[in-house]
Amino acid sequence: MSTRSQSATQRTLQGLLLKRFGMAVATYGLTALLCWVGFFVGLFQATAQTAVLMTLGAAASQLVFLALFLSRGNLRFADPSLTEAQVLTALTWLTLLLGLFDEGRGSMLVIYVLIMLFGVFQLPPRVFVRCALFAFFGFASLNLYEGYQLQLSTPSVAIMQVCVLAVVLTWLCLFATYAQAMRQRMRQRRFALQAHQDTLRGMMRQLEDLAATDELTGLCNRRHFLRLASHELEGMSRGCQHGLALLDLDHFKRINDVHGHAAGDRVLQTFAAVARACLRDGDVIARYGGEEFVLLLPNTEADQFSACCERLREAFNHAEPLGVRVGPLSLSIGMTLVHKDDDLDDALQRADQALYQAKRDGRNRCAATWEDADA
Template identity: 60%
Template sequence: MSSRTAEHARQPSQRLLLKRFAMALGSYALVILLVLLAYALGLYQADGPALALNLLLLLLSQLVFLCLYLSGINQRLCDPSLTEAQVLVALAWLSLFLWHVPTARGALLGIYPLVMLFGAFQLRPWVFARCAALAWLLFAGMNGWDAYHLQLDSAPQALLQTAVLGVLLLWLSLFAVYVQDLRRRMMRRRSALLAHRDTLRGMMQQLEELAATDELTGLYNRRHFLQLAERALLTLQPGQRLGLALIDLDHFKRINDQHGHAAGDRALQAFAAVARVCLRDHDILARYGGEEFVLLLPECDAERLTACCERLRLAFSQAEPLEQPVQGLSLSAGMALLGPGDDLDRALHAADQALYRAKHEGRNRCLAAWTAGHVD
């Protein structure tokens, strides 16, 4: 089997069709046993070569179907399952077989419903009815021919057999209508369930985002930041470090007192907007509480962390909050570095101590935990 053929066979839809084809082959095998039994009992009114030719035609037809499945050509057809084609081939071959067993035809007429059941779950009702009508016409034609030309005395028996087959096929046609209607309802329910699942999945995602996000700034909240930071620490490789900074907006209480809480909210939002522009996509920034923010930089060193915090400080000093203009915006930052095995709480405490020093030394500056003075 070539790689392309194997690829077609591995497709879920093709695997299902191949399983159905294997079931059809199993049914053929059982019918062939009946053919051989009829031949052994002397009921098959043809010689051995004719029987061999009949079986050879069946084998060739099934090889054609198998090649269509394995090559994927069936996927380009209107009916990739080839159900109607398989039913028609089976009806033709079965009729050829029953033509040679006129005396046992009534005992074997039940094979026609067996063939039709193969299409009950796949064929559209009108297609199924068309195949059922063909099966009945084939059987009725054979019985009529034999009753008229060969065994006139068996005409009532042939008529009864034809009527019995007609009743069976009519019942199967009604059953196929019911099955297809049931299948359509199940498909509609499945579509509805999938739609509900997608809706629930979207709602769950929104809830997760709400649980992880600060409503005012749109940044991560403290709880989610701590989860992300712990996860980043666990994945650190030897030699890698994380940059950590606690950032506090200067004189925030004065902004609220002089300009109102709306101005304070605009200042917080202005910082979040500035940070989105200054930071990389994989940098993590969260609102830590009140006017305090926390920043985590992956694959960082002292120089990069310092440059990033200074860039944020300068950009924020030039920000102009919408609707509520506030003069003299500034921030202070305390910085720390983490390596593999470091404790996050201890690093946050070190950054907080550096931030305290920055506030104590006059604000509007970035100080590092690894130094005793200003990073500049």
């Protein structure tokens, strides 16, 4: 993955984590509101100064997390969301808060559920169970300490609250395990679907290549060439010209009759290799049919085009097919130029006429019809 892609991914991740952190801060705010409601109705067994200090302490802890997210310091941790740390911090503050409630403690137990739900879909099951045990033993220790200090007004209610919390936390642990298993299964299915999609894309590319490529020579086939040539002609600017040529292997039928079709196939493959070596990357060479090929040179002049075709013809004259001896090879070429608004079929017909002229003149040569292309 490139550095730019990694940076974009990190920015997206940080945006999501800040939104989750905003939800956590909102939960702190609602809990603080309940705390002050309990204070004003007489359920909070502490002074106003204690309530203010606890509110400021909770706010300070959240400022620490906010600083980590804004500075991207959270990315240095194994879990950039810092979910476990946020859950444990919230559980600690809640347990301390419940120690200052008396009769209203039972109604505040629901905050444990809100805190634990924050980690249901993010924490691994083992970590979630660890947080649940921290919450349970924190609340149970609070009641045991008050019982030891003989400060419990109703021990039976305290026992019931501990049992209820144990049941709720157990259910949350089971639900978290189920949610993580479903999430893992969905992730595996997504990866499997992605793998199938990649396979299908690869198969589609192979099918496209097969549909556009001549199997024997590896060059473009006739259909693909006509599509490419039409696209090139449509994109031509005024004053620009392309070179178009039809190429025919001389005496190819005799090669097949005397040496066999395997030798003829090797000759075709030899020509394809020679053409790739002689042409530029932007030039288009295709098998037009049988032993006939078609060549398109974008943005060329007549003398440059002629020189290219002559170079290709001479290179094929000196080529030797691997593994067979079929005598000297030769090539006849008919050339023309194509201008903007020129018809492709007309241009191919001009090149075909030039090709027949080269054959009538004795083969192994190039012939051209420049004047018709300029008309």
